[in-house]
Amino acid sequence: MAPGHVKQAAAGTRGRDSADLRSQVKPAPFAYHRAHSVEEAVALLAELGDEAKILAGGLSLVPMMNFRLARPAALVDVSRIEGLSYLRADDSADDGAGGGLRIGALTTHRTVETCRDPAVRRGYGVLPRSARWIGHYPIRSRGTFGGSIAHADPASEWCLLAVLLDARIVLTGPGGQRTVPAAGFFQGYYSTAASPDEMITEIWFPRPAPRAVLTEFARRQGDFAIVAAAVSVDIQEGVCRRGRVVLGGVGPLPVEVNADPLAGAPAAGPTWQAMGELAAGQIDPPEDTHGDAGFRRKLTVTLVARALAEASRTAEASQTAEASRTAEASRRAEA
Numbered sequence: 001m002a003p004g005h006v007k008q009a010a011a012g013t014r015g016r017d018s019a020d021l022r023s024q025v026k027p028a029p030f031a032y033h034r035a036h037s038v039e040e041a042v043a044l045l046a047e048l049g050d051e052a053k054i055l056a057g058g059l060s061l062v063p064m065m066n067f068r069l070a071r072p073a074a075l076v077d078v079s080r081i082e083g084l085s086y087l088r089a090d091d092s093a094d095d096g097a098g099g100g101l102r103i104g105a106l107t108t109h110r111t112v113e114t115c116r117d118p119a120v121r122r123g124y125g126v127l128p129r130s131a132r133w134i135g136h137y138p139i140r141s142r143g144t145f146g147g148s149i150a151h152a153d154p155a156s157e158w159c160l161l162a163v164l165l166d167a168r169i170v171l172t173g174p175g176g177q178r179t180v181p182a183a184g185f186f187q188g189y190y191s192t193a194a195s196p197d198e199m200i201t202e203i204w205f206p207r208p209a210p211r212a213v214l215t216e217f218a219r220r221q222g223d224f225a226i227v228a229a230a231v232s233v234d235i236q237e238g239v240c241r242r243g244r245v246v247l248g249g250v251g252p253l254p255v256e257v258n259a260d261p262l263a264g265a266p267a268a269g270p271t272w273q274a275m276g277e278l279a280a281g282q283i284d285p286p287e288d289t290h291g292d293a294g295f296r297r298k299l300t301v302t303l304v305a306r307a308l309a310e311a312s313r314t315a316e317a318s319q320t321a322e323a324s325r326t327a328e329a330s331r332r333a334e335a
């Protein structure tokens, strides 16, 4: 369809047939626009106003429209915009020269999961490792990173990891670009700091997090987590220097709990269990058909302890790898 071409979708407006059609379709009527560039998408959003919504993979938006939980008057389809599917990594921390990992908004979950770039695997391996928790293969093949962040489900893996890894959300609007820290971006159930005329174009992870782990519990494989725990821990000579814990499914947005007691504690099972209990004491989880608050607290204890134990094994493995790299480098220097 040519730029700016509008198609009336769902319940059509063509005389006699429209009533029949209206009874057969699930979503409320909407106009469809396809954008071919970020500039065109942003201009359409500005022109169409609050009633328009971006369509990316459609995996969250379309079911909501089918249940008429969302009734946008217009959709701006961004899925064919070129140049927004990428992972660009530099595993040094950002030094003002553009380090870190940049993920384009239209990058699918599957592209992250299958990324083999050594710089991504080394510094940000938690992202490819965690993608397997997202839905099923078809969901991961079509759903986008930017769509997950924009949808802001409080149990979404990418939302949790964005907070844990201090990601910055890059938004493009009619006035240009702005960058919002993930911690301030999520504002409640399915609610973010993005304006209706802004599009997420990139998610930037400024610092590597080699010792981060996400784990979760769902009743069936592929379901959203009932509770998810994302942690990072820095361990030196068997002692934790610092750690962070972010939880999903326990409130309206990803919840970071106070993990200060990890600093100075031995890197061992009792520390992970104590941190799990401390985390569970800091949350006020909701009650729904998937479980009550007590169940979510118990899950929190187990998942935090499990994630920290896994992160500590990752820490040991990377220290061993680092030590052998250093030994190899000095052998070569001596030869």
Ligand SMILES: Cc1cc2nc3c(=O)[nH]c(=O)nc-3n(C[C@H](O)[C@H](O)[C@H](O)COP(=O)(O)OP(=O)(O)OC[C@H]3O[C@@H](n4cnc5c(N)ncnc54)[C@H](O)[C@@H]3O)c2cc1C
Pocket: 053, 054, 055, 056, 057, 058, 059, 060, 061, 062, 063, 105, 133, 134, 135, 136, 139, 142, 143, 144, 145, 146, 147, 148, 150, 151, 153, 155, 156, 157, 158, 194, 198, 199, 200, 201, 222, 223, 224, 225
């Ligand atoms: C059966 C099933 C299981 C799932 N399981 C999980 C799971 O375990 N974990 C998980 O995290 N997700 C899960 N999902 C959701 C999936 O990850 C979606 O891909 C994701 O939530 C939304 O991405 P999308 O590209 O499909 O966005 P869409 O559905 O197209 O859009 C979602 C929302 O984001 C907005 N939006 C999209 N892109 C942008 C952008 N670039 N800028 C601004 N706004 C934008 C849209 O307007 C809309 O409001 C599941 C979905 C299904 C159907």
